[in-house]
Amino acid sequence: MTIVHINHRESILNTIAAYGYIYIDLPIFEQAALYLDHAGDSILRSLVDIQSGGRIPMVLRPEFTAGAVKRYLTMGNLETSRWYCAGPVFRIDGTNSPTGVLTNEKIGLEIIGPGNTAWLDAEAIAIAYWAVHSCGVTPIVHLAHVGLLRKLIEGTELDRLLIDIVMTRRQDFSTTNWLLDAIDDLSGGCRSEGESVVFGTNALVEQSFGERTSTDVHDRLTRKQRMRDNDSVLRDTITLLDRWAGLPSDPTVAISTLREVVRARPHECTELLDQWENTIDLLHAYGIPMAHIKIAPDLAQNWNYYSGLVFQISSSSSVLVNGGRYDGLARSLGSTKPVPATGWDIDITEIADQASGNSAAIYQPVRLATSPNVMNAVTQLANLLRVNGIFARLVPELDTDADIYIDASGNTWVSNTEPVIRSWIEIIEMFVGQDN
Amino acid sequence: MVKTPIRLALPSKGALAEPTNTFLERCRFPIVRPNSRQYTGYLKDLDGVELLFQRVRDVAQQVSIGTAALGITGLDVVQELADPKICVVNDRLGYGHCRLVVAVPKSWVDVDTMLDLADVALEFRQKHERSIRIATTYPSLTRRFFLANNIRHFSIVQSEGAVEAAPAIGFADMVVDLTQSGSTLRENALKVIGKGTVLESQACLIANISVLEKLKDELRPIQYLFEGIDASLAGSGYRQISASFLVEDRETARSHLDNVLPNLHQIDLTLSPLYQSGAEIGYRAVFFLPSSHLMATIARLREQNAVNILLHSPEAVFGESSPTWEKLSTLLEQEKNC
Secondary structure, eight states, X not given: OXXXXXXXXXXXXXXXXXXXXXXXXXXXXXXXXHHHTTBOHHHHTTOEEEOOSSSSOEEEOSOSHHHHHHHHHHHTOOSOEEEEEEEEEXXXXXXXXXXXXXXXXXXXXXXXXXXXXXXXXXXXXXXXHHHHHHTTOOOEEEEEEHHHHHHHHHTXXXXXXXXXXXXXXXXXXXXXXXXXXXXXXXXXXXXXXXXXXXXXXHHTTSOOOSSOOHHHHHHHHHHHHHHHHOHHHHHHHHHHHHHHHTOOSSHHHHHHHHHHHHTTSOHXXXXXXXXXXXXXXXXXXXXXXXXXXXXXXXXXXXXXXXXXXXXXXXXXXXXXXXEEEOTXXXXXXXXXXXXXXXXXXXXXXXXXXXXXXXOTTOOOOEEEEEOGGGHHHHHHHHHHHHHTTOXXXXXXXXXXXXXXXXXXXXXXXXXXXXXXXXXXXXXXXXXXTSXX | OOOOOEEEEEEOSSTTHHHHHHHHHHTTOOEEOSOTTOSEEEETTEEEEEEEEXXXXXXXXXXXXXSOSEEEEEHHHHHHHOOTTOEEEESOOSOSOEEEEEEEETTOTTOOBHHHHHHHHHHIIIIISSOEEEEESOHHHHHHHHHHTTOOSEEEEEOSSOGGGHHHHTSOSEEEEEESSSXXXXXXXXXXXXXXXXXXXXEEEEEOHHHHHHTGGGOHHHHHHHHHHHHHHHHHTEEEEEEEEOOXXXXXXXXXXXXXXXXXXXXXXXXXXXXETTEEXXXXXXXEEEGGGHHHHHHHHHHXXXXXXXXXXXXXXXXXXXXXXHHHHHHHHHHHHO
């Protein structure tokens, strides 16, 4: 990491800490199984295997969330944990990196445990927004709701496999051809009505092995045929996807459009939409201008575990934060009951690129020159600054012959004279407790 | 000073061994192997190249560790190994064709595509409380392919032989295996499913670029070898046709040819007078064509009343440059700049 990266990292960590979050360390090596069942396709294809020599396949962590949920479950904690973590995450990248592994420095934030959904979603998004803002970048929040979309599609009575296909391809909303192709693929064996089931039953007389019984095969054939024959369900789903894809980016107009869509749908859809609307109101209360909040219906995430509100925070040119609600993850990792959770991660390298030349908000410690004759006084001065919330760094024997001065930025203080340093200490003590 | 020969690893046994011998012979570099139990040999008419005979999988390993700078093996092996030290410099040597495919029991008549398989994988999870088991000798390619097809509930049973028998024996539910005609799979009551081709494979030429970079002043024999390979491959894709038009003047012959070859201006063509008993009786055309256009062109020649249509196969076609050598040169340049 360069000093620019470190500055942005510190700036983001300070923002998060100001909200009362606790830092946790998470393992860099994890069991592959932790990610195999939950991660999205692009992440799964880029997991970095470790030749552990043991019986359990191990990987380098591709993200923080699954590790944080595992930690939460082992603690047996019933309260809401507000955590953040930082460090490298790893992906396979055969094209650009000489080692074939891409390492990204990231910071993650996780809120795990019970609480008001809208409130916690808004808190997570607001922290991400102000963390990006602290690096001197103007953030834009993009929102979508995976949970609401899933509930709306389930309401059409589409087959479970097709629902999964829709949810995993939600970046392709601009067209529904892929859905029709999928149905064609699935119903290929059922082209002539009724024939396939008969054909299937006859074929089962042939050699059969394994645990799949003739009943299993017969039931699936019947289901496939039903899937193809049910035109109204398909039409309903495609209409729904078209309306979703056409949602405007203005949150007020989008929510109003969705009100019409959910009217004829299960009551749970209305509840989810209410939560979404509450979250947007709370973001405004957190000081985020409405012009910086956009609805992004085609917001795609690389993780399958998202179950509710999902979001990205971007600069004018690139995505800096990915996050969302993942209420089902704890259960799939062995919890007996669902644990509400939300979180995000931010790429330090990406944000440093975006903020280059914009150093106004960058963390800069005060540099204090030390030499043996003033060591004691400078140490006291540094400590006084730190306990009053100012970062201070001792620089050994920096320019010790220099005159007494504080540079124009106030970031470098130099003096060889103990009385001068003592006077600085007295001045600071006079101001302790005052705003400036 | 005696130059170090550059080592080329070749398959010693298996489906690629004999076709590799034939291939190099066709490229005019026949293999000389003093006896079949010896692991080294050389190429007749090409000094500076030493041959190292290994099993197909070991060819890639030897190139990876640098024992051999070059190798000929199957693309399936190289893709499975996914070793950044191995660069494929020619992935179409034109023999050893096979497919790595997903095959399920024939009794699964409800499973026709990878989408079906995704559903069945979920069914296994729900009904049998376990993942679907796939027997294969290609665990990495299989894993990548299944994940790319949105199937995540599966476990791989790595097997080194008789993969196709795994479902019948009972240690797997299905297989991912190599096939040429599909007959072995069929004999084991398995069927290939739609969109279930993991990889189309054939013999390929691989290189360890960092090893070759160190030998960059001694690569002339490799350039000759690659030129020979490319010329032979190009030759197998072309046919030379000659045909006679019994017409009075050259312009009429040209107009017949225009009807036969719509892109006549792009083809190298010889059109010369044809004599019989000292008298000019017409014109004879000689030109090259891609093999795939052959039968359609012959049909059109007949329509234009062409006679004495003869067909020849060129042994080799030397182009302006050798694409394989060009690719290697580019990779060497990149390695130098790294």
